[in-house]
Amino acid sequence: MARILITSGPTRQYIDPVRYLTNASSGRMGCSLAESAVAAGHEVVVVSGPVMVDYPSEATVLWVTTTEEMLDVARQEFATCDGLIGVAAPCDYRPQFVQGQKISKTGQPLVLELIETPDIVATLGAEKGSRWVVGFALETEDHRFRALVKLEKKSCDLMVLNGPEAMNSDDNQVEVLAKDGSVLASISGSKPEVANHIMQIVSQRLVQA
Amino acid sequence: MARILITSGPTRQYIDPVRYLTNASSGRMGCSLAESAVAAGHEVVVVSGPVMVDYPSEATVLWVTTTEEMLDVARQEFATCDGLIGVAAPCDYRPQFVQGQKISKTGQPLVLELIETPDIVATLGAEKGSRWVVGFALETEDHRFRALVKLEKKSCDLMVLNGPEAMNSDDNQVEVLAKDGSVLASISGSKPEVANHIMQIVSQRLVQA
Structure with a gap:
């Protein structure tokens, strides 16, 4: 068993007290x-941006905006975790x-x-040491x-690839890619089904018994 | 009785297929x-941006993003309405x-x-003719x-003034301003309480018997 850090949801970058940049990530995949x-x-620690989903009560949930x-909260939590699943869609530009x-x-x-x-x-990938990191890539x-x-750039052990149609949707369609470029799985279905399959791969390949 | 158009919630202005500008309007006041x-x-017609609130089932609800x-949908509906309550927080810049x-x-x-x-x-204020228009202003x-x-600029009959702390909050604190600059009411309380008081003023001053 492992202690797993999951980042989830979008973040917001305000341009003034009212307006902000963000994206439609719903936190459902997280x-x-x-x-x-x-x-x-x-054991699960979730660091989440502002979303309306109900994370499992067994998880520790830490809420953030930007x-x-x-990064600050995830870095602090990563110190006591065995691995990171970075499924959040952090806003990657700020004014x-x-x-x-x-x-x-x-x-x-x-x-x-x-x-x-x-x-x-x-x-976190650059600082991971013996911990494992699973990234998500949303590409168009x-x-x-x-x-x-x-x-490669983010020092991940696995990368899960999906498209913008995954955002704020009930379903998802992903490929799980390994470091050697091989496609470990192509999964489509409801987000819970896709999540189960990804967790199986994570458990088999990354979590130490 | 009147047929009332209510615009509600935020809108989104995309900069690419993933990222957009928006604000934290929750649609709760609407x-x-x-x-x-x-x-x-x-009779109520709501034109709403993307929010998670449950509008009353008696209202006609039309969903929009940008x-x-x-504007397109509200303008079309305004043609058959007696008045507009513009409580939406439309994103007022786009790339x-x-x-x-x-x-x-x-x-x-x-x-x-x-x-x-x-x-x-x-x-809609400029095109209102004999219809009435209530605006909302969020100022810092x-x-x-x-x-x-x-x-004045938006040809409103009443303007409801609130601050950014109203956004995504359960409570609200507003002033209702008349055309002559007088403050008709200062209301604070839960959003349902504030809404009831605003509707009383609208019914008394604007809705024709």
Whole structure:
């Protein structure tokens, strides 16, 4: 059995006190993975952005809003975990300057300079030591190639590849890729079914008995 | 009794197939207003952005994603309504160019040129004729002054002023402002309580017997 850290849901990057950048991640895949991991007897810590799903009561759930907060909390929790499943969709751009007051409309274009937020899976991957890391890649083109580049760059042991149609959907269709570029599984079905299959692969290949 | 159009919730403006600009509007104030209006015997049409609230089953609910869609649908419905309560928080900026594929991270800043979306309440206000329009203003500074400017600019009959702490909260604290600048009511309480009080004012001042 293992102690597994799961990042889940979107994050938000505010441009002023009202408006923010985000994505439609619902936390459902993270919730299903948490349920599968609990059912398999693992201890589960979820670090989640703002979503409406009910994570399993057996899991420890820590709520965050921004990518920086998700990184801080996940890094702290990763210290006592055996592995990470990074299924969150952290907002990966933030405005260089955040306005303290609501930006008023002037009729003129508003130029927003965005900079990249820290990459949570890559950061924890680089620090993982003997722990294992499973990443998720959401791609809209050159799917498998980009997912394998991310697997390498983020020091992952497995990379799960899906498309934007997975977001806020009940179903999912994924490929699980190994370090050598092989496709370990192509899975489609409801998110709980897909999560169960992914957890089986994680348990077999990564979790030490 | 009247046929009342209520716009509710946030809208989303996508910058690519995954990322979008939005705000934390939960649709709860719109839902409470719809409930109050139904309870007062009015016919209610809700045009709502993506939210998780359960609008009253007696209301007709039309779902939209973007501000442009909300304007199109609201304008169509307004034709057969007696008045509009514009409590939605439409995203008021959109990227000048929407990327067809997910923007890849390069390590470099990303400059986003945003332009204003059409103002739904102002557009319907300008076309209202004998119909009435109630606007909502969410301000973080110079609250009452800015709300009155919006009342005038958007051809509203009443303007309800609240702050960003109202967003995604169970409670609300508002001022109801009239055209002559007078404060008709300062209301605080749960969103259903605040909605009931606002609907009383709307019924008394705007709905024709």
